[in-house]
Amino acid sequence: MGLPGGLLRLRRLLLVLWTTVLGVVTAVLTGVLAGPAWAATGLVWAGVLGWGWVMLGRNWRSWRYAERADDLLISRGVLWHEQTVVPYGRMQLVEVTSGPLERRFALASVQLHTAAAASDAKIPGLAPAEAERLRDRLTELGEARSAGL
Amino acid sequence: MSPVEPGAAPVEPGAAHEEPGAAPAEADTPPVEPGAAPVEPGAAPAEHHRLHPFTPLRRAWVPIGAVIGVLSQQVDRAQEWARDLGSVLGVLLLLGLLLLGALYGFLSWWFTSYAVTDTELRIRTGLLFRRTAHIRLDRLQAVDVTQPLLARATGVAKLKLDVIGTDDKDELAFLGEREARALRAELLARAAGFAPAEAAGVGEAPVHGLLRVPADRLWRSLLLSLGVWGALAGGLAASVAVWWISASLVVSLAMLLPVLGGVWAASGGRFLTEYDWTVADSPDGLRLDHGLLDRAHETVPPGRVQMVRIVEPLLWRRRGWVRVELAVAGSKNDVLVPVAERGEAYAVVARVLPGVELADLEFAPSPGRASRWVVPVWWKGYGLAVSPQVFAARHGRLCRRTEIVPHAKVQSVRLTQGPWERARGVADVSVDHxxxxxxxxxxxxAAEAAEFLHAQADRSRTGRADASPDRWMT
Structure with missing residues (x-):
């Protein structure tokens, strides 16, 4: 399953905000210090915006997660592709987090912890209802298949 | 409570005169004591024991050492101060300090106790801030008895308990030597699942020696370490170069010092800790005894080992020597065998990971045509082997390291692929333990890796089913 559109909207909005601010600041600074013609350097940020817009879209599309019979599979990344498989029995803790901005966009992240700190399995930008369903489902499956270390 | 008061009372005036810090420590003790008392009846019938009476002598040095440290940092001010003070007052001050140290040592000893219940070891410490640790015995990862040099002279020992997720706070220092061994035997017996009544009487499990590293092989192996010689040569060359350029001997010597320290730690220091390394097998797990000055007796219960690493430095390979390291959750012990013949080492590993024949592992190399351009030269060292019990990966050409994880200990499996790797059609597979x-x-x-990811997840899931239970005697 892929991620809902909210995360992409949030990330793109942040990108637009930051590139606009930085673009205006660069344009004003260079325009005042080096002459009005130099204000055009602010346009570099427009390029960054366009590139980031595409990259965010690609990254967002690359996120996949699947609840399989005995494990959870998370796949992500375009250039640096990574797949993580966590057997349900190894889950120590499942947490749902949601920051202020994420709440504004009705988003929540689910993070799984195992005994190994390196197995970082996080699914960002889920709808809160889906995040809670996933949490409950994972905890239930984890309990059924739980094992020690 | 009563023994504290008389002991503490005579100190109070003298100490309070010089150091106001003593007053709160004294004043706060009474409220702590009654607070602790109600715990006792609630905490099951387990009886609390105190540590060895030698402990306060050793603890007393903590505040004294701190004061000396502060004084020696400000030598000028201290001298001036001492002159103003006069000799009589100075001696009084010194006495007060000693008494304060003694009081601290005594109180910290008095307020530290431990108890063994059916399922837990309880340690209570703390004078102002109480701390009660309940350690579940079935989660015990390792039990060590260590004896620093001074403790050896006085016949006491430190008992260290490793549990996942705690710092190294959970140790009992000091116990009488015999007491420490008896307690270790009892803890292991209870952790193994013996009934409490039996556990106290089980005593030390029978030990059957597996391996002993002779001293001459140990120092020879340390001399054959390329890394140490490399560091030494590099450090010398750098300091000579600095001397030549700056013409300042002091600077170049100052540069050499840390290098020498590192070289010492990797050669002489290791010789001291790894001297007379003995590996023995017992139903409680592997026993590791070692040390020239500080003796340590470590126990790794069965089924606790998460990873085993076989290290083969370049100069050892002709002699067929290997070093075996291991990882146990929550434990800092990482050496299983400092140096041994390959066959001997594999026999020890077979005790730690039952049913694993390291000699039978067949490592598949990385595909040459693709890998050559991703990691030149070193790609030849990479290898992967999977048996029904373990996942094993190898890397390194000068110093070859083989890391082995039992499927039952794998927590998650990952596949990563960077852009360059994808262009060449290869990927990395990692397991977290x-x-x-x-x-x-x-x-x-790439295709093999993708298939492997899922196969490994299945193996890790099912690998747990036939693993031995946490309480290994049940």
Whole structure:
């Protein structure tokens, strides 16, 4: 399953905000210090915006997660592709987090912890209802298949 | 409570005169004591024991050492101060300090106790801030008895308990030597699942020696370490170069010092800790006894080992020597065998990971045509082997390291692929184990890696089913 559109909207909005601010600041600074013609350097940020817009879209599309019979599979990344498989029995803790901005966009992240700190399995930008369903489902499956270390 | 008061009372006036810090420590003790008392009846019938009476002598040095440290940092001010003070007052001050130290040592000893219940070891410490640790015995990862040099002279020992997720706070220092061994035997017996009544009487499990590293092989192996010689040569060359350029001997010597320190730690220091290394097998797990000055007796209960690493430095390979390291969750012990013949070492590993024949592992190399351009030269060292029990990955050419994780200890499996790797059609596979580590098999063919990811997840899931229970005697 892929991620809902909210995360992409949030990330793109942040990108637009930051590139606009930085673009205006660069344009004003260079325009005042080096002459009005130099204000055009602010346009570099427009390029960054366009590139980031595409990259965010690609990254967002690359996120996949699947609840399989005995494990959870998370796949992500375009250039640096990574797949993580966590057997349900190894889950120590499942947490749902949601920051202020994420709440504004009705988003929540689910993070799984195992005994190994390196197995970082996080699914960002889920709808809160889906995040809670996933949490409950994972905890239930984890309990059924739980094992020690 | 009563023994504290008379002991403490005479100190109070003298100490309070010089150091106001003593007053709160004294004043706060009474409220702490009654607070602790109600715990006792609630805490099951387990009886609390105190540590060895030698402990306060050793603890007393903590505040005295701190004061000396502060004084020696400000020598000028201290001298001036001492002159103003006069000799009589100075001696009084010194006495007060000593008494304060003695009081601290005594109180910290008095307020530290431990008890063994059916399922837990309880340690209570703290004078102002109480701390009660309940350690579940079935989660015990390792039990060590260590004896620093001074403790050896006085016949006491330190008992250290490793549990996942705690710092190194959980130790009992000091116990009488015999008491420490008896307690270790009892803890292990209870952890193994013996009934409490039996556990106290089980005593030390029978020990059957597996391996002893002779001293001459140990120092020879340390001399054959390329890394140490490399560091020494590099450090010398750098300091000579600095001397030549700056013409300042002091600077170049100052540069050499840390290098020498590192070289010492890797050669002489290791010789001291790894001297007379003995590996023995007992139903409680492996026993490791070692040390020239500080003796340590470690026990690794069965089924606790998360990862085993075989290290083969270049100069050892002709002699067929290997070093075996291991990872146990929550434990800092990481050496299993400092140096041994390959066959002997494999026999020890077979005790730690039952049913694993290291000699039978067949390592598949990385695909040459693709890997050559991703990691030149070193790709030849990469290898991956999977048996029904373990996942094993190998890397390194000068110093070859083989890391082995039992399927039952694998926590998650990952596949990563960077842009360059994808262009060449290879990917890395990693497994994370419970001792917070990762073992990576680099540069596998992409299709093989994808298939492997799922196969490994299945193996890890089912691997747990036939693993031995936490309480290994039940």
């Amino acid at each position: 419970g001792a917070n580590g990762t073992v990576t098999a680099r540069l596998r063919a």
